[in-house]
Amino acid sequence: SVVSKEHIAAVAAAIHDLLDNEEEGDLGPTLVRLAWHASGTYDKESRTGGSDGATMRFSPESDHGANAGLHVARNALEPIKKLFPDFTYADLWTLAGAVAIEHMGGPNIVWRPGRHDAKDASECTPDGRLPDADKGQVGATIRHVRAIFNRQGFDDREMVALIGAHALGRCHTDRSGYTGPWTRAPTTFSNLYYKELLENTWTLKSWDGPDQFEDPTGDLMMLPSDMALVWDRDFRKYVVEFANDEEAFFKAFASAFQKLEENGVSALNNSAASGK
Ligand code: HEM
Numbered sequence: 259s260v261v262s263k264e265h266i267a268a269v270a271a272a273i274h275d276l277l278d279n280e281e282e283g284d285l286g287p288t289l290v291r292l293a294w295h296a297s298g299t300y301d302k303e304s305r306t307g308g309s310d311g312a313t314m315r316f317s318p319e320s321d322h323g324a325n326a327g328l329h330v331a332r333n334a335l336e337p338i339k340k341l342f343p344d345f346t347y348a349d350l351w352t353l354a355g356a357v358a359i360e361h362m363g364g365p366n367i368v369w370r371p372g373r374h375d376a377k378d379a380s381e382c383t384p385d386g387r388l389p390d391a392d393k394g395q396v397g398a399t400i401r402h403v404r405a406i407f408n409r410q411g412f413d414d415r416e417m418v419a420l421i422g423a424h425a426l427g428r429c430h431t432d433r434s435g436y437t438g439p440w441t442r443a444p445t446t447f448s449n450l451y452y453k454e455l456l457e458n459t460w461t462l463k464s465w466d467g468p469d470q471f472e473d474p475t476g477d478l479m480m481l482p483s484d485m486a487l488v489w490d491r492d493f494r495k496y497v498v499e500f501a502n503d504e505e506a507f508f509k510a511f512a513s514a515f516q517k518l519e520e521n522g523v524s525a526l527n528n529s530a531a532s533g534k
Contacts (some may be wrong), residue, residue: 261345261371261527266353272338273357283445285334286358287427292331293355294423295324296348298381300521302411307383308522311376312347318379324388327433348373352519355367359515362426364447365508368516372526381411391436391481392469400486400493412514412520418487418496419510420518425451429479435468438479452501454478457490 277286296314299307313319314328335350342350349371356367376382389406393399407417425448429436441450460471460480471480487493500507520526 263347265342265345266369266371266426269338269342269350269353270324270357272341273335273354274361276334276338277358277361280334284329284427286362286445288328288331288360289334290423290426292328293317293352293358294420295328295388296351297518297521298389298406299387300410300518301383301387302409302521305522307387308371309352309519310523311381312351312373313376313379313382315347316376316379316382317355319382322385322388325389326431345371346373346375348375351487355519356515360445362445362447365512367512367519370526370528371520373523374525379483389483393482396486396489399482403483403486403493404490410518411492412517413514414492415496416514416517419500419507419514420491421484421487422449422451422500422507422511423447423515424484425449429470429481431467434498436470436479436481438472438477440468440478440484442477443461448502449504449507451484452497452507455480455484455497455518462486487527 273289291390292314293309296312297309301307303372314325319325320329331354332351335354338342338352339345340346352373353369353371356369387406388410389403393402403417404414407420412420424440425444425446427444428439431437441448441454443450456474458473458478460473463470463476463479465473469482469483472478487497500510
């Protein structure tokens with residue numbers, strides 16, 4: 259289906275309204291996570307997965323452990339889908355991620371329409387394509403993060419930039435089992451995540467939950483996969499770059515996030531591109 263620039267602008271305005279009117283102020287980060295989990299299933303070898311199809315609407319993909327809690331984001335977008343029935347779920351979820359980033363002060367993301375919706379679960383991706391936060395051991399966790407993002411076609415600098423989205427939002431015990439935010443400004447898109455990573459002494463939190471790290475105040479958290487970005491020398495140099503240069507981060511993030519959302523999408527409509 260071909261959607262016009264005016265159509266896209268109207269849907270984007272509805273997403274901005276949704277974020278303005280939402281009580282808790284924490285929907286924005288969850289929309290970003292929905293767009294990432296819809297897209298991050300891409301496998302460059304088989305050219306399967308990615309945002310095209312919006313297959314997370316169907317079980318088993320909706321039930322994959324990594325997607326726990328994302329029904330909150332999917333349900334929040336349902337009224338907008340009803341208002342704009344010609345707009346596919348796959349386009350809506352990815353546009354919502356891009357708009358949420360801009361809404362929270364992040365860079366403009368180039369976004370192009372053209373995704374289709376799968377009719378049933380036949381296009382669902384197998385479980386295990388999204389990253390685990392912990393592989394139990396430093397080296398294994400570093401290798402896992404790199405392997406998951408290489409499979410999608412990202413290099414070290416792109417993956418460090420993408421994970422900088424953890425400036426936003428928080429972990430919820432009833433979703434992932436982890437708890438807490440990465441920064442003290444979780445509804446503002448910024449390079450704070452990298453600064454917190456570098457400037458704190460991170461220690462293992464002692465609690466009943468899964469292994470996670472805490473700063474000296476105990477207010478902030480890091481997953482083992484976040485710590486991988488400072489444990490690994492090659493990742494760490496980009497953490498330092500982005501902590502020192504927010505403009506470089508915004509630029510790298512915007513282009514990596516567009517690539518993430520477009521991986522595996524074959525029928526993008528260029529004439530209606532928005533964002534730049
Ligand atoms: C939240 C893991 C990469 C965006 C989370 C949560 C986990 C997690 C466990 C907590 C979910 C919850 O309990 O609600 C990981 C791992 C990654 C990764 C292991 C890679 C190694 C990314 C990327 C993005 C992203 C690439 C976006 C570009 C987010 C956002 C939240 C989040 C915005 C907050 C969601 C909310 O507040 O509801 N992530 N993530 N993450 N992630 Fe990631």
